[in-house]
Amino acid sequence: MQAWQVHENGEPNDVMRLREVDRPTPAAGQVLLRVRAANINFPDALLCRGQYQIRPPLPFTPGVEVCGETEDGRRVIANPALPYGGFAEYTVADAAAVLPAPDSLDDAEAAALHIGYQTGWFGLHRRAGLQAGETLLVHAAAGGVGSAAVQLGKAAGAAVIGVVGGAEKAAVARRLGCDVVVDRRAQDVVATVKEATGGRGVDVVYDPVGGEAYTQSTKVVAFEGRIVVVGFAGGTIPSPALNHALVKNYSILGLHWGLYNTRNPKLIEHCHEQLTALAATGAVKPLVSERVPLDEAAAAVQRVADGRSTGRIAIVPQDGARA
Structure with missing residues (x-):
């Protein structure tokens, strides 16, 4: 499969490289996801620079927010388990933290209704x-x-x-x-x-x-x-x-949202229920300003890093089913 990898820290455009790699194997308690859409967040730029509070071992794949499909066909949103981030055709995530993707939103919008x-x-x-x-x-x-x-x-x-x-x-x-x-x-x-x-x-x-x-x-x-x-x-x-x-x-x-995943994960689920209800009524709808193919991910992450984007930029793999 194709995945972007960072082998050294620096600016996204300089250190992200698209590679052919093996599909990740889920560890105990994890699920394999075919990536339907991955949204770019500012932490992805910080991860590339080595400036985020979490520093995965090199090489790693950035991408902290995805809408994906499980092996049994469920459409879900998740935070990938680094070092296997979402800027790839497949990723893995902790099964307990996977949430159902709202039916009212498309893949890119659903991925953005998370972090x-x-x-x-x-x-x-x-x-x-x-x-x-x-x-x-x-x-x-x-x-x-x-x-x-x-x-x-x-x-x-x-x-x-x-x-x-x-x-x-x-x-x-x-x-x-x-x-x-x-x-x-x-x-x-x-x-x-x-x-x-x-x-x-x-x-x-x-x-x-x-x-x-x-x-x-x-x-x-x-x-x-x-x-x-x-x-x-x-x-x-x-x-x-x-x-x-x-x-x-x-x-x-x-506010460090990530702490709720470990201190009180039930609140994450409750929040997702509230957000799903708001999306169903149209009260909220994630602003996805661009949808780009996987091979344009590095340039898109750099735009976010430089503050030259609005809303979310979504990466949409063209053939997520390819091994």
Whole structure:
């Protein structure tokens, strides 16, 4: 079968190589999946660079999110068990963590209704307790993680302010349903958000960016607001001034979604049920901006790494049944 492999760490375009390799053999408690679609996530770029919290042994195949088909014909979504990632014709996954793919979504959309949407659901509902009528600010609102948070915020009855970089991404954020869109390249984020909220600020901030975005968040969060930290796609991990949180009465909440897989996996299943129901009604629909063949995966991962994508890019193997 064909699979992309990383033999040394570096930029995706430089270190990903498409190879003919043996089909992986599932270990005890695992299942073999024919990959129907694999979505690119920012952690895939970090894995290539050797900067992710998990560092699989070299060589490994990236791809942390797939829609696949089991040997008995079930259509499922899963997180592949590294080093056998999803940028391949076949992968393996832990049987206990495999979830049914929603019938209302195609393969690429179904694969995307996992990491980004689970992270958004846990961040907004379990960690921040977002309520109908509150105001939510989402950084990188046109990206894969941000677009999921926008849709989930709207589904919860919140007013959503989306912060993006550039006119093209601003247009995407508007189509997603943002009530207010702020182009950080052309507007003052803090001043625009304060004006949009009548000076009050926002109740919840969803931040997958870090760096300057986090600093802006502290300036626009409302009294008793909540800042949910879900990643550092901007490349800089901020050092929060805790005295500022004290005098302004806001909370800083961390979210590592992967921990729920080991600490409370039943919540993952419950979340998937909620997301499946929302997808069935059309309240959420993953934004898949591109569907590319397997042989274009490295260039697509690089676009995500460079912040040049919107929504999710899906890799769709052309002949997943080939041995």
